């Protein structure tokens with residue numbers, strides 16, 4: 001059968017990361033490719049107890065259709081936490097529970113963009129969001145990401161060149177893939193540009209709770225006085241990724257449109273897991289749970305950075321994240337990324353090449369992403385040593 005795939009999907013490639021997952025079965029392989037939270041961060045016993053209680057006492061609520069906006073107690077708890085922790089939420093705002101941050105990103109684009117409208121993003125950026133924007137027919141324009149955040153001059157150039165820009169998609173805190181946190185100065189300047197060119201900002205913050213060093217930086221949403229920022233959050237990295245619970249907080253008028261778009265997609269997010277999530281927050285100490293995850297990632301990031309400091313030739317650069325689960329390594333331009341990734345794969349060490357995160361998939365990259373939340377302590381040390389040896393051999397053979 002010859003299938004005639006739609007124009008929107010025919011050129012869309014599968015996520016390079018999910019493809020790498022398929023080659024990970026080999027015993028002894030070391031993966032720095034995942035974006036998964038460490039399974040130790042799942043409160044399994046507590047969730048089992050909550051689920052048992054729900055089936056005992058409230059089975060109908062869990063098994064019946066729910067409302068699109070989300071399970072009311074969860075919406076209330078998330079709104080309260082957003083206000084308390086991030087100073088997010090004004091009387092004009094509303095909050096909807098979505099099926100993972102991924103759906104929040106997709107629904108925002110669906111509601112805001114006509115085909116051909118421009119979405120600006122940091123380059124590199126999160127592949128799941130980029131593929132959403134592509135699949136909806138938006139024109140994706142990448143703006144280089146530097147150590148302080150998005151390059152402001154390049155951002156203004158892109159805004160001038162693309163008057164039909166609807167929004168900037170940004171991951172300002174512990175960025176995926178680069179591990180960079182946008183400074184307060186850059187955030188303020190980006191907000192000014194958003195006002196000047198009258199665009200929205202989609203602030204994606206799934207890693208914001210996972211700071212293990214340094215000072216918190218205010219979110220865009222907390223500095224937004226005009227309803228210009230749509231804030232997307234998720235429980236994937238702090239409770240469970242498989243339960244698929246995320247949320248969007250934005251101006252009421254926008255959320256009401258997003259509600260309609262969600263009705264068309266999946267009616268509502270899984271009620272049982274919304275209930276489990278709400279009851280976990282009510283009955284246990286989420287902040288203490290999160291601080292345990294921060295400790296774990298502080299330890300893992302520290303191990304990876306000290307292995308990089310010890311083994312990597314000085315020609316290889318890398319970011320030093322203050323939180324989150326990724327760091328970003330860059331080879332000198334004289335070295336081929338393809339060859340490096342292939343040689344690492346032959347030694348059963350897997351990384352994601354930078355090309356996977358590029359707004360323009362044809363663009364050359366010399367960088368790759370390393371994840372430290374999943375590998376064991378021993379794998380981090382051994383895997384980085386293998387990568388460093390490959391880099392040293394390639395440098396010697398230039």
Ligand SMILES: Cc1ncc(COP(=O)(O)O)c(C=O)c1O
Nearest residue numbers: 035100101102126176234236246
């Ligand atoms: C930057 C970013 N945004 C959003 C998501 C989506 O997360 P989820 O749909 O699991 O909430 C991810 C997942 O890895 C991510 O890295």
